Amino acid sequence: MNKxxxxxxFRTLTCAVLILFLCSSATAQSTQRANRNxxxxxxxxxxxxxxxxxxxxxxARNIERTIxxxxxxxxxxxLSVQDDPNRGxxxxxxxxxxEFVKAAERSEGRMTVVKQTFEQxxxxxxxQPTMLTSVVATLKGRQAEAEQRFYVVSGHYDSMCGSPTxxxxxxxxANDDASGxxxxxxxxxxxxxxxxxxxxxxxxxxxxxxGLLGSTYFAEQAKKNGMNIEAMLTNDIVGNTLGGNGxxxxxxxxxxxxxVPSNETPQEANVRRGVGGENDSASRxxxxxxxxxGQRYAPQLKVMMVYRRDRYLRGGDHIPFLERGFxxxxxxxxxxxxxxxxxxxxxxNGTQFGDLPQFVDFPYIANVARLNAASLALLAIAPAxxxxxxxxxxxxxxxxxxxxxANNEPDLSGYEIVWRDTISPVWxxxxxxxxxxxxxxxxxxxxxxxxxxxxxxxxxxxSPVSFPSPSGRTAPATSPPPRQ
Ligand SMILES: [Zn+2]
Numbered sequence: 001m002n003k004x005x006x007x008x009x010f011r012t013l014t015c016a017v018l019i020l021f022l023c024s025s026a027t028a029q030s031t032q033r034a035n036r037n038x039x040x041x042x043x044x045x046x047x048x049x050x051x052x053x054x055x056x057x058x059x060a061r062n063i064e065r066t067i068x069x070x071x072x073x074x075x076x077x078x079l080s081v082q083d084d085p086n087r088g089x090x091x092x093x094x095x096x097x098x099e100f101v102k103a104a105e106r107s108e109g110r111m112t113v114v115k116q117t118f119e120q121x122x123x124x125x126x127x128q129p130t131m132l133t134s135v136v137a138t139l140k141g142r143q144a145e146a147e148q149r150f151y152v153v154s155g156h157y158d159s160m161c162g163s164p165t166x167x168x169x170x171x172x173x174a175n176d177d178a179s180g181x182x183x184x185x186x187x188x189x190x191x192x193x194x195x196x197x198x199x200x201x202x203x204x205x206x207x208x209x210x211g212l213l214g215s216t217y218f219a220e221q222a223k224k225n226g227m228n229i230e231a232m233l234t235n236d237i238v239g240n241t242l243g244g245n246g247x248x249x250x251x252x253x254x255x256x257x258x259x260v261p262s263n264e265t266p267q268e269a270n271v272r273r274g275v276g277g278e279n280d281s282a283s284r285x286x287x288x289x290x291x292x293x294g295q296r297y298a299p300q301l302k303v304m305m306v307y308r309r310d311r312y313l314r315g316g317d318h319i320p321f322l323e324r325g326f327x328x329x330x331x332x333x334x335x336x337x338x339x340x341x342x343x344x345x346x347x348x349n350g351t352q353f354g355d356l357p358q359f360v361d362f363p364y365i366a367n368v369a370r371l372n373a374a375s376l377a378l379l380a381i382a383p384a385x386x387x388x389x390x391x392x393x394x395x396x397x398x399x400x401x402x403x404x405x406a407n408n409e410p411d412l413s414g415y416e417i418v419w420r421d422t423i424s425p426v427w428x429x430x431x432x433x434x435x436x437x438x439x440x441x442x443x444x445x446x447x448x449x450x451x452x453x454x455x456x457x458x459x460x461x462x463s464p465v466s467f468p469s470p471s472g473r474t475a476p477a478t479s480p481p482p483r484q
Contacts, residue, residue: 046460060362063182063362064357066185067362070092070178070181071173071356073092075087075159075161076088077158077171079167079210097115103192106193110142114136115133115135116133118132120210125209126213132206134204134215134217135204139200141196141380142195142196143198143411145197146199150230152203152231154215155180155183155205157178159177172355174356174359175239176342176355178239180236182365183372186366186369191373198380216320219326223325231464232318235331235372236330238253238333239360239362240336240360241333243333244337244339247334250364251302253367254334255306256318257281257286257309257329259278259281260272262323263324276450277467280450280452282385285327285452285466286328286329288305289378290375293375297374298367301367301371304334305425307425342355381457383412383455383463387466389402389469390402390468390469398443399443401439403438404437404468409457414456415436415439415456416430416462417433417451418430418431418451419444419452421449450467451468452468453466454466
């Protein structure tokens with residue numbers, strides 16, 4: 001009995017001592033060797049069976065049904081009629097609300113649904129004050145330490161024909177963006193029956209085509225209320241797999257992420273100019289997290305990371321979040337067909353124009369929903385990304401000193417250092433270091449690599465990476481700077 005109790009403790013202690021010894025005495029090469037050795041000492045990450053089962057519940061037939069229903073309202077232009085039960089954005093709003101309520105009924109009380117309504121003042125595409133409503137379903141997390149950590153996923157349910165202010169023309173919007181809305185509704189339906197540590201918000205947003213108005217209102221309220229939105233995913237134009245360029249691609253999804261944060265201050269820009277980081281915003285770490293998640297849970301879809309905020313001449317509902325300092329990415333199909341976006345429905349010289357359901361690939365959207373759902377699930381069961389991560393710049397050294405603040409989740413196991421060559425687009429190396437709040441990468445100069453820190457729980461779930469900022473000075477000590 002005594003032995004039984006002592007042995008595991010002894011093993012844990014030996015392992016911890018070994019990890020610290022190996023790491024603190026390692027040179028650059030031996031650190032990487034130690035990394036390989038240490039990998040076998042931590043439990044391998046076996047895919048989470050519950051998440052796999054959850055993803056299998058996502059059904060392309062539900063997505064098709066939602067899209068056809070949304071199209072049946074004729075137009076969902078934000079300026080269209082709001083009190084007709086069969087046509088216009090009001091009918092779409094009420095139908096979506098009822099569907100999200102049905103999803104919530106599967107959640108044993110964890111999911112609540114509200115209509116977030118506000119009066120939008122006159123704006124470029126709003127000729128007179130207009131009531132806008134987003135439908136917002138919140139699936140509450142079950143861990144006290146994580147329930148105030150929010151992950152948001154959205155699609156926009158408004159649509160437009162050739163003119164954004166034409167409230168009466170047919171605007172089926174099957175792809176832009178009934179596809180994203182249907183994906184979000186299906187995620188809500190499926191995820192409502194599962195439990196997560198952190199809170200997930202599913203949104204069908206209005207006013208996107210009018211200037212990102214619904215998402216701007218939500219993000220502004222969130223900022224005012226001090227909501228801790230750790231990540232936001234928007235799905236917009238995720239349903240067409242035959243591009244205007246003739247390319248058929250059913251196995252790629254683009255994930256757009258900005259490099260330099262939209263809300264960067266001049267001081268932060270100055271630091272970045274000195275030491276880099278233009279490829280390491282929180283949004284870019286989120287995109288890398290989505291890519292890694294996809295490789296494990298949605299291999300039928302290849303994540304094409306695009307290192308820019310959005311496409312040329314276009315925007316989306318992630319932008320108001322970015323502007324307020326929340327990490328956010330955009331999902332969009334790889335090859336768009338502009339004959340089926342923002343077009344009046346018509347046939348011209350034998351070509352069908354218009355955003356019609358016949359140009360939408362429902363099983364593909366289901367795969368996009370699976371990638372989103374896997375990412376949200378893993379974000380919401382993993383610990384939060386570490387906060388206050390910094391590279392200590394007090395001394396000139398060939399080592400790299402990192403420190404960060406403690407996570408507070410009860411199931412936290414510890415932290416990992418990740419690193420890569422400065423020209424690598426993704427993290428290439430990781431080293432588990434146990435539950436410590438600082439670490440020195442011996443013989444690995446901060447000048448030669450990018451480093452990051454992520455948190456790991458006892459099941460091996462990893463947070464997105466936090467990229468360190470320098471703590472201390474970043475400029476040379478002498479003034480003016482020496483020219484070398
Ligand atoms: Zn759109």
